[in-house]
Amino acid sequence: MVARGMLRVWILKLISQGPKTGYGIIKEMQRKIGWQPSPGSVYPLLQMLREEGILEARPAGKKVYWELTPKGERYLNELREKRRQWLAELGIKEQAVWRVFDDPDHPLGLLPPLAHLAWRALSQGKGDEAFRVLREAKERLETLLEGS
Secondary structure, eight states, rough: OHHHHHHHHHHHHHHHTOOHHHHHHHHHHHHSOOOOOHHHHHOOOOOOHHHHTTTTEOOOOOOEEEEEEEEHHHHHHHHHHHHHHHHHHHHHHHHHHHHHHHHHTGGGGGGGHHHHHHHHHTTTOOOOHHHHHHHHHHHHHHHHHHOO
C-alpha cells in the first residue's frame, strides 16, 4: 500500500506534465511504477487538492481534466526543493520508485511489472514456471556481478 502523502506527490508530478483525467492518472501510474491506485483513492484526493486551491478541474464533455493552479505550481516547486532530503530518508525501494518516476526508461522500471506478472502467473496456476524464470534471471545477474 502506498502512503497517501506519496500518492499526492505522484499525482501532482503527473499533472505537472500536462492536464490529466483521473482515469489517465491511474493508468499512467500503473504503466510507470506497476501499481494502480484505486479510483476510491485518486478521485477524493483530486477533489481535496481542488478544495485546497492546488488543482483546477476543467470539464471537457464527459471528462474532467485536472491542471495545476499557480498555487499548485508553487507547492510542487516547494516539494521538489525538499525532495533531496526526502530521498536521503527513504528506503531503497522508495528511492527506486522515485528514480523510475523521473526516468521512465530507467531499468528499475522493470521490477514492479515483473512482480505484477509473477503474481498474475501464480494466480493462474503458472507460479512454478514464473518463479523458474525469475530464479534464472537472478542467477544470471549474480553471474554477471561475480566478475565485478
